[in-house]
Amino acid sequence: MKSIIHRQPKLCRVEDKRVNMTEPIQVFNVCLWCCRYKPPSTESNPTLEDPTPDYMNLLGMIFSMCGLMLKLKWCAWIAVYCSFISFANSRSSEDTKQMMSSPAPRSSPIGWG
Amino acid sequence: MSVASTLCFSTFVAGPTMGRYNDDFDDGEDLADFDDNDFAEFEDMNDDPAAEAETAPPPRASPSSQPEEDEDEDEATVELEDGLDGFEDSETQDQDMYSKYDQEEFEGIGDMEKTGHSMKDPLIIHTVPAHLQNSWESYYMEILMVTGLLAYIMNYIIGKNKNSRLAQAWFNSHRELLESNFALVGDDGTSKEAVSTGKLNQENEHIYNLWCSGRLCCEGMLIQLKFVKRQDLLNVLARMMRPACDQVQIKVTLNEEDMDTFVFALGTKKVMARHQKELQDLSEFCGDKPKSGAKYGLPDSLAILSEMGEVTDGMMDNKMVHYITNHAEKIESIHFSDQFSGPKVMQEEGQPLKLPDTKKTLLFTFIVPGMGNTSPKDMDALLPLMNMVIYSIDKVKKLRLNREGKLKADRNRARVEENFLKQTHAQRQEAAQTRREEKKRAEKERIMNEEDPERQRRLEEASQRREQKKIEKKQMKMKQIKVKAM
Numbered sequence: 001m002k003s004i005i006h007r008q009p010k011l012c013r014v015e016d017k018r019v020n021m022t023e024p025i026q027v028f029n030v031c032l033w034c035c036r037y038k039p040p041s042t043e044s045n046p047t048l049e050d051p052t053p054d055y056m057n058l059l060g061m062i063f064s065m066c067g068l069m070l071k072l073k074w075c076a077w078i079a080v081y082c083s084f085i086s087f088a089n090s091r092s093s094e095d096t097k098q099m100m101s102s103p104a105p106r107s108s109p110i111g112w113g
Numbered sequence: 114m115s116v117a118s119t120l121c122f123s124t125f126v127a128g129p130t131m132g133r134y135n136d137d138f139d140d141g142e143d144l145a146d147f148d149d150n151d152f153a154e155f156e157d158m159n160d161d162p163a164a165e166a167e168t169a170p171p172p173r174a175s176p177s178s179q180p181e182e183d184e185d186e187d188e189a190t191v192e193l194e195d196g197l198d199g200f201e202d203s204e205t206q207d208q209d210m211y212s213k214y215d216q217e218e219f220e221g222i223g224d225m226e227k228t229g230h231s232m233k234d235p236l237i238i239h240t241v242p243a244h245l246q247n248s249w250e251s252y253y254m255e256i257l258m259v260t261g262l263l264a265y266i267m268n269y270i271i272g273k274n275k276n277s278r279l280a281q282a283w284f285n286s287h288r289e290l291l292e293s294n295f296a297l298v299g300d301d302g303t304s305k306e307a308v309s310t311g312k313l314n315q316e317n318e319h320i321y322n323l324w325c326s327g328r329l330c331c332e333g334m335l336i337q338l339k340f341v342k343r344q345d346l347l348n349v350l351a352r353m354m355r356p357a358c359d360q361v362q363i364k365v366t367l368n369e370e371d372m373d374t375f376v377f378a379l380g381t382k383k384v385m386a387r388h389q390k391e392l393q394d395l396s397e398f399c400g401d402k403p404k405s406g407a408k409y410g411l412p413d414s415l416a417i418l419s420e421m422g423e424v425t426d427g428m429m430d431n432k433m434v435h436y437i438t439n440h441a442e443k444i445e446s447i448h449f450s451d452q453f454s455g456p457k458v459m460q461e462e463g464q465p466l467k468l469p470d471t472k473k474t475l476l477f478t479f480i481v482p483g484m485g486n487t488s489p490k491d492m493d494a495l496l497p498l499m500n501m502v503i504y505s506i507d508k509v510k511k512l513r514l515n516r517e518g519k520l521k522a523d524r525n526r527a528r529v530e531e532n533f534l535k536q537t538h539a540q541r542q543e544a545a546q547t548r549r550e551e552k553k554r555a556e557k558e559r560i561m562n563e564e565d566p567e568r569q570r571r572l573e574e575a576s577q578r579r580e581q582k583k584i585e586k587k588q589m590k591m592k593q594i595k596v597k598a599m
Contacts, residue, residue: 008307010327012296035333037302037314037324077258084262088269088345091317 010034056086265346272343273318279359280321280338282489284313287499294503295334296327318344330371330510334502337362341485352485359481360445361495363502367473371510372451374522377428378418379406379437380446380478385416393469394452397529410434412441420525423518428508436501443498448476449509452526468533475509477502 014030060082067076249256288311291298299310302324314322319340326333339360342348376398378388385403389395395418403416409429411417415437419425428449437444453476454469479498483491514522534541556576563569 010296010307012327032296032327032329034297034307034327036307036326037300037333037335039302073254080258080262081265084265085345085347088265088318089342092315 006036006038008034008036050089053086053090056082056089060086268346268349269318269344272345272349275343276319276321276340277315278489279340279487279492280313280315283338283361283492283495284323286493286496290496290499290503291323291325294328295325298323298325300324300326313338318342328506330367331506332366332368334363334365337364356484358484359487361477361479361481361498363475363477363479365475365477365502365506367475367506367509369473372449372473373512373514374451374519374526375424375512375514376418376420376450376452377424378446378448378450379411379415380444380448381414382416384446384478385418388446388448389418391456392448393454393457394450394471395448396457398452398525406437411437415441415444421518421521423514424512427512427514430508432504433501433508436497436504440498440501443479443482443495445478445480446476447478447505448474449505450474450476468530475502475505477505 009031010033012030012032014028060079063075063079063082066072067074067079288298292309297307297309299312299314300307301310301314304310307327314324316322319342321338321340323336323338324333325336328334339362341352341357341359376394378385378395378399380388382403389399389403398420399418401418403418405413406415406417407413409417409425411429411434417425451473452471453474454471458469477498479495481487481491482494560569560572560576563572
């Protein structure tokens, strides 16, 4: 695992502002401290996280189970819609394979119904 | 139907055997011979008796087999004598077949005759029910659902592309300003070296981030482009009822030495009222109701929350007022705080035991014009606001409170801390008590586990002495307090 140092120096060329246009442009090499980006942890701020994809995922699972057990086709269709909505609202940090795998089993009750 | 099938089956079985039965009588044997011996018929016949037994149920033979038996009747004639009516066997059936059965002995014969007649009626062909048909009409539900799904997918693609274009348009218009002010523009935090990626991080289909760092007076700046969920059809329909707008949120984190101790906020009245309830620092340090910005030359729609008047006077200089007045419709809130810790944390156990960590932060929330129907050109209108942000960073660095202001600010912070400690006093006592008990228990366990009795005794004595000392100390303290009180 790469260790990323939070604060790193960076050399920059800075042009000084000229008061008089006849003066030559002065360029300095300045060392500036750059702080690296840290993704905000959702544990510290659970209210900021959008719960829609999780709720839709759960609803989709429930409806697909109902559709399968009770042989209700409309349940299965709602489950497919829920999985699509969950996918549309999901965070891109989640695994694409995991997201793709959810509509597949949910559509099976439609075929059996 | 089942009766008919039984009849069919029995007829198929019975048909050939009845023919054989008739043939036997062609030999001219007198039926009278059978009177003496009931079983004689079985002895004389060449076929096995099982075939004879099967002729017993012929009375129930279906009408469809009737033509067959009519033929049999043509082939063989049977002579019957009187007095043979008592026969329960199938002899009587040969002659009459279905039309002359004794009504008393056989049930359902009348029906059979009727069914025989119904054979002559024309066949009625019923239409096949819809769910058994193999046509488009039976799949209308599936077609509807698939159409809905296709519409959702189309909307997803269109919405995603629009959000992406808007984000790119924003970045293109702001890139030059950011690159001239920050050494690091665009960082995803994964590369080992601090190199500008020069592009936005896509967190979602509707949220884009940009991290800028490497500037004097600030640690870093996180810009979040929070668009409406154009990729979700449900959200699009919900926005038709309740319009929402795209937002740009900017969070500037400052170093410890870059900001003095004050809390200040400015924004629309509704948002200020909400923030005063929800945010930790605003609720603690800006207890007064939001004041109208008209006093400082700002539009009436904006309100100000401030820790002290000196801060407001210091912040609202001419340039700042000019910025805010010209772009008032695009500003949702501006929040400068040295005690920023986010929204109030509501824990289940009650108050948290420790004060939340604070950071010196400047927060800006801007509204993109267009109210949801934004075009890439509207992104250029936000450029002056970015200039205001850069100006604010430098302004905050320069703003220093005078002696009175500093004292007041320090007193406020001490008051907040004291209140917090009082509220959590009971919980902290409980926690301390638990820790002490835990310690005692661990020590006792250690003493018990000690195998050497001599060492055990010594450890016990040592712990007893320690407890005695503690008790004495407490007593001394109580005495001192009493003396002081006196």
